[in-house]
Amino acid sequence: MTAREIGNIGEDYTVPFLVRNGCEILERNYTVRGGEIDIIAKKGRVIHFVEVKSRKPNSLTSAQSAVTKKKQSHLINAAKEYIARNNIDCSCIFDIAEVEVDLKTVTGFKYIQRAFTA
Numbered sequence: 001m002t003a004r005e006i007g008n009i010g011e012d013y014t015v016p017f018l019v020r021n022g023c024e025i026l027e028r029n030y031t032v033r034g035g036e037i038d039i040i041a042k043k044g045r046v047i048h049f050v051e052v053k054s055r056k057p058n059s060l061t062s063a064q065s066a067v068t069k070k071k072q073s074h075l076i077n078a079a080k081e082y083i084a085r086n087n088i089d090c091s092c093i094f095d096i097a098e099v100e101v102d103l104k105t106v107t108g109f110k111y112i113q114r115a116f117t118a
Contacts, residue, residue, distance in 0.1 A: 001104065010054030010099035011038055013106045017097070023048065027082070035078030039097075047092045049079045051115075054099040057107060063098030064112060076118045094118070 015025055023041035030037045039050040051071070053063030067075075075094060083092065096115040100108030 001101075005104075006054045006056070006101050007052065009101050009104060009106065010052045010097065013099055013109065014039060014050065014052050014097040014111075017109070017111065018048070018050070030078065030082055032078050032081045035074035035081075037075060037078050037082065040082060042090070045090045047083075047088060047090050048095050048113075049075060049082075049092060050095045050097055051075060052097045052099060054101050057100055057102050059100075063096055063110070064115060067096055067115065072116050079118070092118070 011028065015028070018025065018039065018041045021043070023043045025039065025041050027040040028038070030040055037049050038052040041048045041050060051067055053066050055063065072094070079092060079094070082088070093114050094116050096112045098110040098112070099106055
């Protein structure tokens with residue numbers, strides 16, 4: 001499997017998780033110059049900017065540690081652009097979904113709300 005295929009499996013797993021937990025999916029793979037947000041969801045008056053990190057079992061790095069300060073900066077800039085373009089007036093948080101994928105099957109999942117702040 002390619003990294004993109006593993007990533008797609010992770011995102012496809014995360015979306016129903018968010019919906020089951022009361023979120024409305026607003027965007028997937030929102031891309032602007034200098035950044036991309038995997039999933040943008042809304043629950044009540046809170047916008048969740050979700051970075052999905054999919055890994056093979058026994059990966060050397062955790063999903064949270066893979067979201068470096070530089071990656072956070074790109075996510076924050078993309079979120080600011082989304083907020084400005086859509087005239088958003090809600091609270092916003094940054095979450096990370098860690099998805100373990102083995103042979104096209106999700107074998108582990110961890111969702112970290114408020115993983116970092118802007």
